[in-house]
Amino acid sequence: MLPQRLAEIETALSQSEPPKDPRVKQALYALKLLTAEVRSQNLDFRLLRCLCATAYRLMELDFKRIESYLTLVWLFSVLREYSRAWQILLHAERVVPKHPAIQAGFESIQVLLKKPSNFQPVDMDAVAISFQFSAEGPAAELGSEDALAWNTLFPLLKQVLAEAEHTTLQARWQAMQSAYHPLQAQVLQVLRTAQEGSEHA
Amino acid sequence: MRDDAFLQAELNQDLADLKPLHPRTVKGALERVLEGERVRAEEPMALKQLSQAVFGAQDIQVKLSDSVLEQILAAKSGEALDQALAQFAKANR
Secondary structure (H helix, E strand, O other), X not given: OOHHHHHHHHHHHHHOOOOOOHHHHXXXXXXXXXXXXXXXXXXXXXHHHHHHHHHHHHHHHOOOOHHHXXXXXXXXXXXXOHHHHHHHHHHHHHHOOOOHHHHHHHHHHHHHHXXXXXXOHHHHHHHHHHOOOOOXXXXXXXXXHHHXXXXXXXXXXXXXXXXXXXXXXXXXXXXXXXXXXXXXXXXXXXXXXXXXXXXXX | OHHXXXXXXXXXXXXXXXXXXXXXXXXXXXHHHHHHOOOOOOOOHHHHHXXXXXXXXXXXXXXXXXXXXXXXXXXXXHHHHHHHHHHHHHHOO
């Protein structure tokens, strides 16, 4: 993040009015503590859930505070759901009084999306794991609509993976990750449902 | 280079197409993902800087007992969560 942007955020925070409602004050303090703790505990999921609950509570108490939206943007980003994070920022931009942290959020996500290094092994693993299923296996576990989607998508995905060079695969994965495309949603939904079906079987 | 430019143009278009989303509409989905613990969470550096700018960069010794943690997670109403957060704040004064 640019030093100038950091300075703008610091100025905005120092000029912001302290909350009058003690519950808001308390939620803000909890977000600060939980953010620090979640970082020191390697993003423990129980703490991530606490952060999520606290952010939504803060939003209920005062929907104009930037902190709740930024926490959700941060949460979606650690889950690599960048398009969701972007959409939350777009919403925050409409409801929160003008704040430099919103612009910083947009800039940060753009940086993340531009970086090829954004392809972490975990993403490739996710694809590999999904391909342990046969085309027939998950279809039997799913509803007819999902099964149809799976049967259509599976050969396509398999073909893409078989033909793709490593760099091409990265580019394709990035293109898929860069926006919440309907196809991406469909693919992810099918893969997730199929995985769950297999585990419960 | 052409590929880069193409991907960039595509990305810009995709981002321009995204519409604002009220956080409430994705609350359930986000909670389910966090409960499922199936994905690996990783904090991107760019967002870490922003989060630190807003919530503070210094390391804090946080006191969070299992009982308070469970209280926060089990809270079924805003008021119950307020009480759990009050306990949490009290322990860290």
